[in-house]
Amino acid sequence: MRVQSTKSYLKIILILFLLIGIGCFLFLLKDKSYKEHQIDTKQALSSIHEGIDKTKVLEQNYRHHYTKTRHQHLRELPQDVKEKIIKGQTDGLKIVFLTFDDGPTEHTQEILDILEHYEVQATFFVNTYEDQEQTYREIARKGHLLANHTQSHNYKLYDDTDAFVADVHALDDYLSKTSRGRYRKGMFRFPGGSLNVNAPCRKAILDRGYNYVDWNVSSGDGFSDPVPVPQTIANVVNGVRQHNVSVVLCHGETKENTRKALPDILEILLKEGYSFYVMDSDLPYTRHI
Numbered sequence: 001m002r003v004q005s006t007k008s009y010l011k012i013i014l015i016l017f018l019l020i021g022i023g024c025f026l027f028l029l030k031d032k033s034y035k036e037h038q039i040d041t042k043q044a045l046s047s048i049h050e051g052i053d054k055t056k057v058l059e060q061n062y063r064h065h066y067t068k069t070r071h072q073h074l075r076e077l078p079q080d081v082k083e084k085i086i087k088g089q090t091d092g093l094k095i096v097f098l099t100f101d102d103g104p105t106e107h108t109q110e111i112l113d114i115l116e117h118y119e120v121q122a123t124f125f126v127n128t129y130e131d132q133e134q135t136y137r138e139i140a141r142k143g144h145l146l147a148n149h150t151q152s153h154n155y156k157l158y159d160d161t162d163a164f165v166a167d168v169h170a171l172d173d174y175l176s177k178t179s180r181g182r183y184r185k186g187m188f189r190f191p192g193g194s195l196n197v198n199a200p201c202r203k204a205i206l207d208r209g210y211n212y213v214d215w216n217v218s219s220g221d222g223f224s225d226p227v228p229v230p231q232t233i234a235n236v237v238n239g240v241r242q243h244n245v246s247v248v249l250c251h252g253e254t255k256e257n258t259r260k261a262l263p264d265i266l267e268i269l270l271k272e273g274y275s276f277y278v279m280d281s282d283l284p285y286t287r288h289i
């Protein structure tokens with residue numbers, strides 16, 4: 001009887017050990033898979049972090065590239081040519097700064113298409129036309145320079161220097177906002193040209209760091225009477241041939257004959273070896289006063 005009960009005890013103890021053993025085994029198994037799961041999660045997290053880091057690097061590179069190239073779409077003058085112009089040593093140069101005033105209008109796109117066809121870049125002295133918001137961006141996007149020609153193009157403002165300056169600044173603000181960072185403040189043209197302006201307004205512009213420019217070649221389209229197309233071509237081509245550095249005045253966005261004359265003008269001048277650039281506010285340009 002005693003031997004029998006000892007055997008039963010042993011059986012129970014054995015079963016207990018077995019159960020504890022199974023329990024430990026299951027626990028370890030669970031722990032292992034939990035740890036494996038933890039490792040997997042860690043790996044997943046670290047690859048996510050790696051991905052984020054890579055994205056950050058790419059983003060930084062893009063930003064750097066973008067900042068670096070944002071203004072490189074402007075066809076800028078080679079450094080040696082810039083130095084020659086600054087020193088007034090322009091012999092042998094065949095440089096043209098084509099300028100369009102008083103836009104943008106619904107006809108600006110036609111001009112942009114012609115310029116694109118001939119791979120020519122120009123400077124657009126614009127005013128504020130809120131219905132043309134997209135066009136300002138398009139001018140800049142196509143590699144041309146947006147430049148200040150006052151917000152309102154109102155000659156009466158010359159009688160009040162403060163109001164005139166406010167009008168100029170209003171266009172700067174508008175262009176900065178509208179062109180999404182592609183507007184470089186600096187180049188300015190007085191409505192009607194500098195001869196149309198009094199000394200205080202000219203001084204105000206220079207004091208505020210603008211470089212103002214008039215023109216030494218005119219298409220002749222600044223008056224109300226339309227200039228025939230052949231005459232417009234002759235005005236520009238003959239005018240450019242007389243200068244090493246030409247600043248050409250056009251109002252092609254409001255004058256149909258100028259738009260019609262533009263392809264021939266570019267065709268002739270490009271064949272004759274002239275190069276077209278956007279203006280650079282660091283350079284001296286032709287001024288009437």
Ligand SMILES: [Zn+2]
Nearest residue numbers: 101102191192
């Ligand atoms: Zn004008």
